[in-house]
Amino acid sequence: MSAHPHVRLRMLSLPAPGSRFPVPGCLDEAERARATGFADPRARLRYVTAHVALREFLAEYTGTDAARLRFGRDRPGGTGGGPGGRPVLLGFPEGPHFSLAHSHDLIVIAVAAVAVGVDVQRVPRPGSVDALLPRLHPAEREGLLRLPRAARAAAFARLWTRKEAHLKGLGTGLARGLATDCLLDGAQPAGWHVRDVAAPPRYAAATAVAYPFRASTGTLPAGHRTGTA
Numbered sequence: 001m002s003a004h005p006h007v008r009l010r011m012l013s014l015p016a017p018g019s020r021f022p023v024p025g026c027l028d029e030a031e032r033a034r035a036t037g038f039a040d041p042r043a044r045l046r047y048v049t050a051h052v053a054l055r056e057f058l059a060e061y062t063g064t065d066a067a068r069l070r071f072g073r074d075r076p077g078g079t080g081g082g083p084g085g086r087p088v089l090l091g092f093p094e095g096p097h098f099s100l101a102h103s104h105d106l107i108v109i110a111v112a113a114v115a116v117g118v119d120v121q122r123v124p125r126p127g128s129v130d131a132l133l134p135r136l137h138p139a140e141r142e143g144l145l146r147l148p149r150a151a152r153a154a155a156f157a158r159l160w161t162r163k164e165a166h167l168k169g170l171g172t173g174l175a176r177g178l179a180t181d182c183l184l185d186g187a188q189p190a191g192w193h194v195r196d197v198a199a200p201p202r203y204a205a206a207t208a209v210a211y212p213f214r215a216s217t218g219t220l221p222a223g224h225r226t227g228t229a
Helices: 029-036 041-062 126-135 138-145 149-170
Strands: 007-013 071-073 087-089 097-103 106-112 116-122 192-197 203-210
Touching (some): 007 116, 029 041, 041 106, 106 203, 126 138
Antiparallel strands (some): 007 106
């Protein structure tokens, strides 16, 4: 049997309002330009915090200065989790692979030796769940509707993060369609291992990692191979 695909996670909370702003020195010109484009100071803080943390996390694995890392997409023309596929580190064809997600005050980064996706969401209001239910796989929709209404929002958040993590791992984003795969109650899409990960109250998080693991796709340094997913 193939070895289990290890995933390393880093989860951090956004600094409290009024806290010292993270130093964006390792960000490249495009990242700094995007950061300055946020009119909302909190959104700008979220972006800078997340991308500085991503660079620092990846620098640990590559042995490269965080400011020297360069990013691209694994398919031409990509600008996000859509036709352009997954984000990649340029100059590192064997990985590590990585994924970044944030929601409100929480940021999560996943790094693995194979394709990986991560997502985090704050538990939505019941009205938001009702609006999104029709977009889900029929079995997912039916499963959620069987739950008491008071429990439905938290269950929806867990399901949604599994789906988003899987779609980010595939590199398709929402272009694949939320109803394509059923990820209810531990169901696993072909070729992927999807699981919930621990998150603070009122949040849900999940990872999706390509499976079975093949050593030829690249391995993390031995000291980093134990993980949380």
